[in-house]
Amino acid sequence: MPEPLQTKSAVRFRGGGFAPGQRRGPALLVFAALIAFWQGGSSLGWINPLFLPSPWNIAEALYAVAASGELWRHFTASLGRILGGWALGTLAGLALGTAMGLFTLARSIGLPLVSAIFPVPKIALLPLFILWFGIGEPSKLATIALGVFFPTAINCYSGIDGVARNLIRMAQSFDLPPRDIVRKVVLPGAMPTIIAGFRISSSVALILVVAAEMIGAEYGLGAFVLQAGHLMATDQLLAGVVCLSILGLLFGTAISALEKNLLRWR
Secondary structure, three states: OOOOOOOOOOOOOOOOOOOOOOHHHHHHHHHHHHHHHHHHHOOOOOOOOOOOOOOOHHHHHHHHHHHHHHHHHHHHHHHHHHHHHHHHHHHHHHHHHHHHHHHHHHHHHHHHHHHHOOOHHHHHHHHHHHHHHOOOOOHHHHHHHHHHHHHHHHHHHHHHHHHHHHHHHHHHHOOOOHHHHHHHHHHHHHHHHHHHHHHHHHHHHHHHHHHHHHOOOOOOHHHHHHHHHHOOHHHHHHHHHHHHHHHHHHHHHHHHHHHHHHHHOO
16 A cells, blocks of 8 residues: 655745835935934034035925925926926827837838937927927927927837737737737736836926926026026025925826836736
8 A cells, every 4th residue: 555645835935036015114214314414414514504505404495485485386387397298298109109019110210210319418409499489388398298208109119019929929819809909918018118118208307397497487496496506595406406306206106106007917
């Protein structure tokens, strides 16, 4: 009689791959340590307050500008320009990127043009846009939209082109119409790369709005920072930089929420 097999202990699953998480605690500790070191250096006189004000002085300047109502005017002006330019550039970039990813003619024409124009610094075209559209809002929106357009188009094209061909062939073997293949296979597979492009394009929009407002704007965070620099009011200058950082955090949080909602299948 063969001996009965001994029951083996459960084997730990080892196929989870790399799944790094995110914790807020370490980031908050690092930020707190940096601010404490900065404030301590300023209080001890190691840091010249004219060149680098202390965090407390920056907070006081931020409160004073916010209490006067001026900060809200600059903040909303920049936010409106960013949202408008980002929306225009994103819609155009998604349209071209999708066409380049799906159609041979669009790829043959669009890819060389995008590759040739993408390296041009977009802020260098602002004087030309001012000649075309005037010094008002259209020229700023055009600059932001153009800067957002290229990373969106490239990431959208790359995401669609990177979808596994065996998944597309499998869908075709089930005789799915092309529209359903694009909607159920191609776009979901490309969505992580597309959303990564959103993160890049939002940062580009933030940089371009500051540059555009520094060249020609009465209101906006870029104009506020430039004016504070001319007056050597470095505490207000850094208060404006803090507001720009807050804008970047808001955009990053919104894109993370979008990613969590659209990529639940992961």
